[in-house]
Amino acid sequence: MNKLNLTTIEELDNALDMLGTIKKVKAPEAIFDYAFSKTENQAKTRFMTRWSSIAAVFLGLTFCVEGFYLFQSNNTSQAKSMESLVVSNKYTYSYE
């Protein structure tokens, strides 16, 4: 035999009605403090993560741009020295 002695849906319906009489319990205030401080901490962490990724991207881009200019200026000065070499060679050969 089962604990509640239920055999039909109607009997179960009556038993379930008992659940509606359960008293409402007052929620502890401490829930707010914990949830609020954890939300704030998570927001701070998200803020820090977002800005550190932005800073990392910015630094990376700066590095790339600097590198590109350095490479280009190197190329230009190399080209100039090659040009002067060619010119000087031209004069050298023309004397001969």
Added chain:
Amino acid sequence: MTKQDLDHKSVFDNYKNLVYNLALHYTQHTQDAEEVSQETFIKIFENIDNFRSESALKTWIYRITVNKSLDFLKSKKANKNTMYRSNSLEPEQLTMNVSADDNYHPGVSIEQREAVTAIFDGINQLSEQHRTVIILLKVQQLSMAEVGDIMDLSHKAIESLFFRAKTKLLDILKNQK
């Protein structure tokens, strides 16, 4: 306190009892219900700015509480299984220890405790949807329409889900010793 902090506080004051009591109906344990309520309010505070309409807010809070309660029970069950494996206890031994400790709902009167505990023991063995429809309709005493909004199902679907949940629960209770 900033305006946002006050908004959070007023949402908490308006819905703290709803969230806590619903979590209690799922967990039947005060500490577990507190933990579920904390997780629920963290989720609410993180996303509250997206809500303006009061009715949508209530349904949304119900949904979050239901999902957090079910997630909590799932992780608790997984932890119990791990404990069972690591301690090499007999499953019956573990179930007895757990239910003696867990079945404590402070809203239940002493006269009704035995019967309500037996019903909750049965409800705890139902699937997530069946458990939710019974808790929302019979314990929270919401209307079919409200439960439909929370579970995102039609009135007809809620009716048939409720009937199937009761049939299943009756089978479980009949076999309960």
